[in-house]
Amino acid sequence: MAENGILKCGRLTDFQAHQIEHQLGAYTDCNHGQGLAVIHPAYYRHIVKDAPEKFTRLAKVVFDADTAEAGMDALESFIKECGLPARMCQLKSTVEITPDVLRQVADTCNIIKTGPRELDREEIYQILMECM
Numbered sequence: 001m002a003e004n005g006i007l008k009c010g011r012l013t014d015f016q017a018h019q020i021e022h023q024l025g026a027y028t029d030c031n032h033g034q035g036l037a038v039i040h041p042a043y044y045r046h047i048v049k050d051a052p053e054k055f056t057r058l059a060k061v062v063f064d065a066d067t068a069e070a071g072m073d074a075l076e077s078f079i080k081e082c083g084l085p086a087r088m089c090q091l092k093s094t095v096e097i098t099p100d101v102l103r104q105v106a107d108t109c110n111i112i113k114t115g116p117r118e119l120d121r122e123e124i125y126q127i128l129m130e131c132m
Contacts, residue, residue, distance in 0.1 A: 016112045017043045020124060023109040027101050030091040037084035038091060041076045042130040046123065048072065050116035088131050102128040 020043070021035040048055045048068050059071020063078070080086055088097045095101065106125035111118060119127075 016115045016119060019110045019112055020105065020128070023105045024097075024102075024128075026108075027105055028091070028093040028095040028097055030093040030097075034085050034091055037079045037082075038086060038088060038131050039127070041072060041079065041086075042127050044075070045072055046119075046127050046130075047116045054116075088128075097132075099129065099132075102132075 017036060017039050021032060021039050024030060024035050024039070025032055044055065052068055055068035055071060059065040059068050059074065063071050063074035065071045065074050076086065085091050088102075091097065103125055106121050106128060109121070109124050111121075111124075
């Protein structure tokens with residue numbers, strides 16, 4: 001139900017991490033869910049100051065953490081606990097994920113205008129490099 005659009009009706013949503021991962025998948029053959037596990041923490045840390053109340057609420061409601069930053073730590077721990085990859089080198093891809101590949105991903109990624117703020121391609125590249 002979450003991805004069929006019904007829950008998004010009438011709301012501004014932030015699916016920038018999804019767009020970044022879709023483009024990563026276009027240049028590699030990594031698994032979509034695993035790519036999201038790698039990208040989400042870095043992306044969230046990059047924008048946490050743009051929506052502190054939302055990230056604090058996420059931290060408290062989902063992870064019983066007191067601060068947005070503690071929530072991001074808890075998210076990273078949960079991803080690792082689930083056995084999901086946390087870095088690009090852990091993605092099972094037959095294509096080597098290099099800074100050049102990540103530059104192509106950033107330069108061609110669809111930019112979402114409804115997130116906490118609009119990212120530019122250099123910020124997307126920085127986020128991807130933080131995942132290395």
